[in-house]
Each structure stands twice: as structure tokens, then as C-alpha cells.
Amino acid sequence: MTMRTDVKHFLCKIEDGIATVALDRPERKNPLTFDSYAELRDWFRDLVYADDVKAVVFASNGGNFSSGGDVHDIIGPLTKMNMKELLAFTRMTGDLVKAIVNCGKPVIAAIDGVCVGAGAIIAMASDLRIATPEAKCAFLFTRVGLAGCDMGACAILPRIIGQGRAAELLYTGRSMNAEEGANWGFYNSVVAAEELDEAAQKMASRIAAGPNFGNMMTKTMLAQEWSMSIEQAIEAEAQAQAICMQTADFERAFNAFVAKEKPVFEGN
Numbered sequence: 001m002t003m004r005t006d007v008k009h010f011l012c013k014i015e016d017g018i019a020t021v022a023l024d025r026p027e028r029k030n031p032l033t034f035d036s037y038a039e040l041r042d043w044f045r046d047l048v049y050a051d052d053v054k055a056v057v058f059a060s061n062g063g064n065f066s067s068g069g070d071v072h073d074i075i076g077p078l079t080k081m082n083m084k085e086l087l088a089f090t091r092m093t094g095d096l097v098k099a100i101v102n103c104g105k106p107v108i109a110a111i112d113g114v115c116v117g118a119g120a121i122i123a124m125a126s127d128l129r130i131a132t133p134e135a136k137c138a139f140l141f142t143r144v145g146l147a148g149c150d151m152g153a154c155a156i157l158p159r160i161i162g163q164g165r166a167a168e169l170l171y172t173g174r175s176m177n178a179e180e181g182a183n184w185g186f187y188n189s190v191v192a193a194e195e196l197d198e199a200a201q202k203m204a205s206r207i208a209a210g211p212n213f214g215n216m217m218t219k220t221m222l223a224q225e226w227s228m229s230i231e232q233a234i235e236a237e238a239q240a241q242a243i244c245m246q247t248a249d250f251e252r253a254f255n256a257f258v259a260k261e262k263p264v265f266e267g268n
Helices: 034-047 071-078 083-101 118-125 140-144 153-161 163-172 178-183 193-208 212-227 230-244 248-258
Strands: 011-015 018-022 055-058 107-111 114-116 128-131 136-138 175-177
Touching: 018 034, 018 193, 034 083, 055 193, 083 118, 107 118, 107 193, 114 118, 118 136, 118 153, 128 178, 128 193, 140 163, 153 163, 175 178, 212 230, 212 248
Parallel strands: 018 055, 055 107, 107 128, 114 136
Antiparallel strands: 011 018, 136 175
């Protein structure tokens, strides 16, 4: 399957096996709407079956990553919904996180400027995060009268930065600056704003040049092993690695090693 780029509610391009997506309302710091939530969810769900995409960069646009749910297009209407409608919405937003986690492709978030609310969640759900010194990331749900447990934050964020640090951010809703994010392990690296896109694409290219079936299996295990015992995880990884050993890429790597060459992986 070839991945579609004819999306309506966000930007999308695919080049050299790398899909680059970004929210497209820079004049309002790229808020999410009901439509962009749903289309992103469906796009990431379809990504599982795409052979032409090996890695994804979720980019910033106009100096900001995302300001989260749009105040007028989402927050306002939510105050007028009944419980059934509200639950349908919160499940839909959670489905976006599940789609990112289960898409089978490594996802790199390139974060500049504002990265808050659901925008911070998208960054959190990504596999890797690269930021600029201007990046300000906030899980600000308590600041709008809600709980910090939104879209998997209480499960995923502590695994990245630790329980105490996650608790502070989720209780207070304060911004985590780039230095904190780097020191706490939320960001893999911090680069100058003018270098952000290049750094994200370079990382994506490096990953895309690897054994893509193996990368898919790695991402799958990273997600599934959260709920496993050590014994279950070791057995699951034994089975996963045995499957990978049947791929042609494993043989390609061996042959390249013997020939003292760099392996060229083809994803099968």
C-alpha cells in the first residue's frame, strides 16, 4: 500500500521513505480541531499498511509545534456536550495516541516554540523528540479545570521522565523548558531553530536506512512490553528476534559484514 498525501486538515509530504506531517494553522500556533484530530488518527492507522514510509517526522510550523485543542473550535463546544458526546471525543483523542504508538513506523517530533496540551501529548507519544531552545512544553489540562490524566499522559510521561517529574508537570500544568526537557530525557537533543528540520530529517533518514521490519518489531515491543513481566518480555523478544532472523535483511547484513561492506537494507 502507498500512503496517501491528499489530506485536508494537516500538511503531509513523503520523500525518500520519510513522511513529514505538520499542523497547518501557524497564525494560531497550530491548534487541533475535531477534523484534524480525526484525520490524523485515520492517517496514522493507515500507516501500518504503507510500504513506502519508513519513518515519520511530526514537524513544527511557523515557529510552533501545536497549541493543543482549539479554544473556540473544541473547548467551547465541549462545554455544551452531554456525557455520551464527551466520551466519544475523549476516546477519539486517545485513539490518536494509540494510532501513533501502533503505526509500526518510528515517529520523530521536531518541536519548536509552543508545544502544549494535545500538542505535548503528540510529542510524548512519538518515539524520539528533538527540540529548539525556544521549545516550551506543557501538559496544561489542570489549568483549564481538567485532570492531568489525558490521552495516556499518566501512563506514558512517567516512563519517559520519571514519576515525580511527570507528577509535577501534570499537577501544575507548568511549562517544561528545553533545558529541563533535555536533562530529564524528554528530548533526545536540543538544536538551534534553524537546524531543527535538518536534524529531524537526518535522524529520520538514519532510521529509514535501517532494517525497517526490525524497526517495526522494535516499536511493537517497546509498546507491548509495558504490561509484561520480565519473563514474558524475554520470551516475546525471543519470538520477535526469531522472526526477524528469517528476513532477507538479516542475511544482507551478514553478507555485507563478510564482504567488509556497509549493508543496504530493503525492509524485508
